[in-house]
Amino acid sequence: MTRVFNFSAGPSTLPEEVLHLAAEEMMDxxxxxxxxxxxxxxxxxxxxxxxxxxxxxxxxxxxxxxxxxxxxxxxxxxxxxxxxxxxxxxxxxxxxxxxxxxxxxxxxxxxxxxxxxxxxxxxxxxxxxxxxxxxxxxxxxxxxxxxxxxxxxxxxxxxxxxxxxxxxxxxxxxxxxxxxxxxxxxxxxxxxxxxxxxxxxxxxxxxxxxxxxxxxxxxxxxxxxxxxxxxxxxxxxxxxxxxxxxxxxxxxxxxxxxxxQGGIEAMEARNRHKAALLYDFLDGSDLFRATVAPPARSLMNIPFLLPGDDLDQAFLAEAESQGLVNLKGHRSVGGMRASLYNAMPMAGVEKLVEVMADFERRHG
Amino acid sequence: MTRVFNFSAGPSTLPEEVLHLAAEEMMDxxxxxxxxxxxxxxxxxxxxxxxxxxxxxxxxxxxxxxxxxxxxxxxxxxxxxxxxxxxxxxxxxxxxxxxxxxxxxxxxxxxxxxxxxxxxxxxxxxxxxxxxxxxxxxxxxxxxxxxxxxxxxxxxxxxxxxxxxxxxxxxxxxxxxxxxxxxxxxxxxxxxxxxxxxxxxxxxxxxxxxxxxxxxxxxxxxxxxxxxxxxxxxxxxxxxxxxxxxxxxxxxxxxxxxxxQGGIEAMEARNRHKAALLYDFLDGSDLFRATVAPPARSLMNIPFLLPGDDLDQAFLAEAESQGLVNLKGHRSVGGMRASLYNAMPMAGVEKLVEVMADFERRHG
Structure with missing residues (x-):
């Protein structure tokens, strides 16, 4: 079993502990x-x-x-x-x-x-x-x-x-x-x-x-x-x-x-940290850019663009090959969208930013 | 893990194979x-x-x-x-x-x-x-x-x-x-x-x-x-x-x-067989009786009565101790109800009739 990092906007990733327990209790x-x-x-x-x-x-x-x-x-x-x-x-x-x-x-x-x-x-x-x-x-x-x-x-x-x-x-x-x-x-x-x-x-x-x-x-x-x-x-x-x-x-x-996990306060702190990691990268990037400016930015759903469809396709394919899935943006915005709900671990965002940085080095 | 025979009218028993597969596929x-x-x-x-x-x-x-x-x-x-x-x-x-x-x-x-x-x-x-x-x-x-x-x-x-x-x-x-x-x-x-x-x-x-x-x-x-x-x-x-x-x-x-299992025809044949087993017992019993006469009888939900609340309680408790659960009748009919949906195995009905027969021997 290999789990992916699932950035779907919904239905979306669930805590592994929850899925484990549900499986364990399924028959009895x-x-x-x-x-x-x-x-x-x-x-x-x-x-x-x-x-x-x-x-x-x-x-x-x-x-x-x-x-x-x-x-x-x-x-x-x-x-x-x-x-x-x-x-x-x-x-x-x-x-x-x-x-x-x-x-x-x-x-x-x-x-x-x-x-x-x-x-x-x-x-x-x-x-x-x-x-x-x-x-x-x-x-x-x-x-x-x-x-x-x-x-x-x-x-x-x-x-x-x-x-x-x-x-x-x-x-x-x-x-x-x-x-x-x-x-x-x-x-x-x-x-x-x-x-x-x-x-x-x-x-x-x-x-x-x-x-x-x-x-x-x-x-x-x-x-x-x-x-x-x-x-x-x-x-x-x-x-x-x-x-x-x-x-x-x-x-x-x-x-x-x-x-x-510590309730909503703990989730919120973690969510701010996760979102900041991605927004900071986007704001510092010469290739990728966020579509929304502060203070209107969502912590949950982060749309971002590359200059051109070909790059989008190349990036999405690379991300998927690294186990980062469902990053395609909604058709009304285009580009990419990363949904970072409560159950998305920090490791998923770190991996995403790493793959983006690597992509930028080669295509920037 | 001990599975019971669950006669609930709904939500109700599911095929064990289905639950096994769902558990197996839960994480991946x-x-x-x-x-x-x-x-x-x-x-x-x-x-x-x-x-x-x-x-x-x-x-x-x-x-x-x-x-x-x-x-x-x-x-x-x-x-x-x-x-x-x-x-x-x-x-x-x-x-x-x-x-x-x-x-x-x-x-x-x-x-x-x-x-x-x-x-x-x-x-x-x-x-x-x-x-x-x-x-x-x-x-x-x-x-x-x-x-x-x-x-x-x-x-x-x-x-x-x-x-x-x-x-x-x-x-x-x-x-x-x-x-x-x-x-x-x-x-x-x-x-x-x-x-x-x-x-x-x-x-x-x-x-x-x-x-x-x-x-x-x-x-x-x-x-x-x-x-x-x-x-x-x-x-x-x-x-x-x-x-x-x-x-x-x-x-x-x-x-x-x-x-x-062979589609609806096979399920129907099995359902007729399961229901007949229970109805035949009820029609031959001096203690239990079915509330519905043929040809209006359901194959799925079979209400039946005992003469008196005390006997109902005693029977339901005995059945439950034998792993036969959710047999209590709906409040508007009283007594008992056995729901025999597709996923109820023949063994469940056989066990039920056996427990009923035993109960009748002692209380008839």
């Missing part, structure tokens, strides 16, 4: 005589797993007791519709910080159910910056404001330390945190609702984390499908129907791993 | 250097898995080319809303064969979007029978008729050989096949749409199989969430967003296992 989960995949979701064994998973997430993110934690299905894409279907409750108007492909899709879904206002947009810079937004000039009757904390495709981020998200007083802030949940410390109290697909920093695809302030539950209209009403899931502790049990179990193992 | 899927959980859903490796999974299902069920196969999220519960949101396209009226808890939930969701007609109901027998339905007396303008082929809770089944589903000529028949897909041979051409949660006969929870005739795609209104529009998923081959990749992989392994 802790003396139960069955796999977690085979457990009734109503059994005590699975309820224990579900509760431990929620408890670990609450510990990690310091989630206050007036927020509910839900484990749902359908990814961020389903949340793009579920948020307006539940949070359009008074003015039926929402504001958006438009920072890339994901906010665009969130806006398109919300527009089906009410009015969408673009409060700020970085479209004019090709989404390589974070747009200025003046909260005091925002319509105070908005039902919510939506933000994407980290833009997986374009590599920008509302970094809580360097470029914190704007604050809107009484308007609930809704965050798509799919690509940097558990990687940087945000204050949950600053948000009305946080959602995130699990397949980047929280396990495998097929589970969506929703953290929602209690007063925002219970506003869905009578025509909303039961499965798209947060109240359905809150009432049933995520077990209204069969939840994605195995994905919840894997998330629980990942949360436990993050806790044992 | 066939030389890729990564787990299937870590693969980009856009990668060639995962696309190959997705295509193989669909191909195997098409082979198993003889799915004609004018039907699309989709792998979605959200379970049958999401289909309860998605079906009317997509199939209410002319009269906005649908007919239902009301045979238990699941049809009740399907009706409740459909009622949000149009008119629901109960064409037949077995509520008066406590859902222990299949209600007579005369297709020629049905409103010919119905947009669809909905049926639950196997009722997991009450243990009845529209057995294709003994009690086939009614046929409605031009009206598309929609089947919730969650608990007997791949266990009995239905003709896909008899249905407009078939859906099934994977967690009984097709793998782990978190994936929904949808088999839909092409002409039924593309009728969702403009206010339907993109994720609840079959067209979204058909256009993108189930990869509009990140699909439940690992659940698709596990389903692919299960489909391969079913193929190697």
């Amino acid at each position: 989960h802790r003396g139960s005589g069955m796999s977690v995949m085979e457990m009734s979701h109503r059994s005590k064994m699975f309820t224990d797993i579900l509760e431990a998973t929620e408890r670990r997430l609450r510990d990690l993110m310091s989630i206050p007791s007036h927020y509910r934690v839900l484990f749902l299905q359908g990814g961020a894409f389903t949340q793009f519709a579920m948020v307006p279907l539940n949070l359009f409750r008074k003015s039926h108007r929402a504001g958006f910080l438009h920072t890339g492909s994901w906010s665009k899709k969130a806006i398109a879904e919300a527009r089906k159910y009410g009015e969408t206002q673009i409060l700020a947009s970085s479209e004019d810079t090709g989404f390589t910056t974070l747009p200025p937004c003046e909260p005091s000039r925002v319509d105070p009757d908005l039902d919510y404001v939506h933000i994407t904390t980290n833009n997986t495709i374009f590599g920008t981020c509302y970094d809580p330390k360097l470029a914190p998200p704007p604050r809107f007083e009484a308007i609930p802030l809704v965050a798509d945190m799919s690509s940097n949940i558990l990687a940087q410390r945000y204050r949950v109290e600053d948000f009305g609702l946080i959602y995130a697909g699990a397949q980047k920093n929280a396990g495998m695809a097929g589970m969506t984390i929703v953290i929602i302030r209690e007063d925002l539950i219970g506003h869905a209209g009578p025509k909303v499908p039961a499965m798209l009403d947060y109240q359905t899931h809150a009432k049933a502790n995520s077990c209204h129907n069969t939840p994605p049990c195995y994905a919840i179990y894997i998330a629980g193992l990942v949360f436990d791993w993050v806790l044992r | 899927h066939r030389g890729s250097g990564m787990s299937v959980m870590e693969m980009s859903h856009r990668s060639k490796m995962f696309t190959d898995i997705l295509e193989a999974t669909e191909r195997r299902l098409r082979d198993l069920m003889s799915i004609p080319s004018h039907y699309r196969v989709l792998f979605l999220q959200g379970g049958a519960f999401t289909q309860f809303a998605m079906v009317p949101l997509n199939l209410f396209r002319k009269s906005h009226r649908a007919g239902f064969l009301h045979t238990g808890s699941w049809s009740k939930k399907a009706i409740a969701e459909a009622r949000k979007y149009g008119e629901t007609q109960i064409l037949a109901s077995s509520e008066d027998t406590g859902f222990t029978t299949l209600p007579p339905c005369e297709p020629s007396r049905v409103d010919p303008d119905l947009d669809y008729v909905h049926i639950t082929t196997n009722n997991t809770i009450f243990g009845t089944c529209y057995d294709p050989k003994l009690a086939p589903p009614p046929r409605f000529e031009a009206i598309p028949l929609v089947a919730d096949m969650s608990s007997n897909i791949l266990a009995q041979r239905y003709r896909v051409e008899d249905f407009g749409l078939i859906y099934a949660g994977a967690q009984k006969n097709a793998g782990m929870a978190g994936m929904t199989i949808v088999i839909i005739r092409e002409d039924l795609i593309g009728h969702a209104g403009p206010k339907v969430p993109a994720m609840l529009d079959y067209q979204t998923h058909a256009k993108a081959n189930s990869c509009h967003n990140t699909p439940p990749c690992y659940a698709i992989y596990i389903a692919g392994l299960v489909f391969d296992w079913v193929l190697r």
Whole structure:
């Protein structure tokens, strides 16, 4: 068995310890005589797993007791519709910080159910910056404001330390945190609702984390499908129907791993260190260049370019031959993209920079 | 490691071979250097898995080319809303064969979007029978008729050989096949749409199989969430967003296992044999009794009663001490329920009948 360094933007690399344990417990989960995949979701064994998973997430993110934690299905894409279907409750108007492909899709879904206002947009810079937004000039009757904390495709981020998200007083802030949940410390109290697909920093695809302030539950209209009403899931502790049990179990193992690494603070310090190594190289390089300037830079997804397609292809082939895979950039940016989620070890980034430096020596 | 015989109604027992292979491939899927959980859903490796999974299902069920196969999220519960949101396209009226808890939930969701007609109901027998339905007396303008082929809770089944589903000529028949897909041979051409949660006969929870005739795609209104529009998923081959990749992989392994057992015919023969063993015992017993009479009996879920709660508790405890678990009946039926899905080996049913016979000798 040879493991690669997998820079995929998602689904993405997982901690080896988690995979080892999952393999070990596959035929017989802790003396139960069955796999977690085979457990009734109503059994005590699975309820224990579900509760431990929620408890670990609450510990990690310091989630206050007036927020509910839900484990749902359908990814961020389903949340793009579920948020307006539940949070359009008074003015039926929402504001958006438009920072890339994901906010665009969130806006398109919300527009089906009410009015969408673009409060700020970085479209004019090709989404390589974070747009200025003046909260005091925002319509105070908005039902919510939506933000994407980290833009997986374009590599920008509302970094809580360097470029914190704007604050809107009484308007609930809704965050798509799919690509940097558990990687940087945000204050949950600053948000009305946080959602995130699990397949980047929280396990495998097929589970969506929703953290929602209690007063925002219970506003869905009578025509909303039961499965798209947060109240359905809150009432049933995520077990209204069969939840994605195995994905919840894997998330629980990942949360436990993050806790044992020292929690979000330790992950964030390590993530800053990993990202700095790559950004420093890019900023010093005459051949490679980063597409995003500070302070908008993501710690998670780092797009970079070479001058020309031929060089891209040559570099990607060399990297792959060295066991560095999934570095091809998203088609809307081109070039390369290195995703450095929590589970990417420092050794992976060191190896990447080494291969880049070697490539530059020969092609610079 | 001691494996139990797990009679859970779902999630439920899986073939040991499938679990072994999944464990074996966890750290390094066939030389890729990564787990299937870590693969980009856009990668060639995962696309190959997705295509193989669909191909195997098409082979198993003889799915004609004018039907699309989709792998979605959200379970049958999401289909309860998605079906009317997509199939209410002319009269906005649908007919239902009301045979238990699941049809009740399907009706409740459909009622949000149009008119629901109960064409037949077995509520008066406590859902222990299949209600007579005369297709020629049905409103010919119905947009669809909905049926639950196997009722997991009450243990009845529209057995294709003994009690086939009614046929409605031009009206598309929609089947919730969650608990007997791949266990009995239905003709896909008899249905407009078939859906099934994977967690009984097709793998782990978190994936929904949808088999839909092409002409039924593309009728969702403009206010339907993109994720609840079959067209979204058909256009993108189930990869509009990140699909439940690992659940698709596990389903692919299960489909391969079913193929190697001899396909649906072989599974059905084995399932009839397993169920007969238990029903024959029940029909000959003076202590235990089956709640459902032929020909409405399910091959998959077999509820049975003892005279009194104390005996139930004593029996369940004895069974568990013999490694026969999850035999407690659903609260709406009481007593016991043995779920004998494809992956339950004959040895499990033999052991169950042996323990029941022994119990009867001592308590009869």
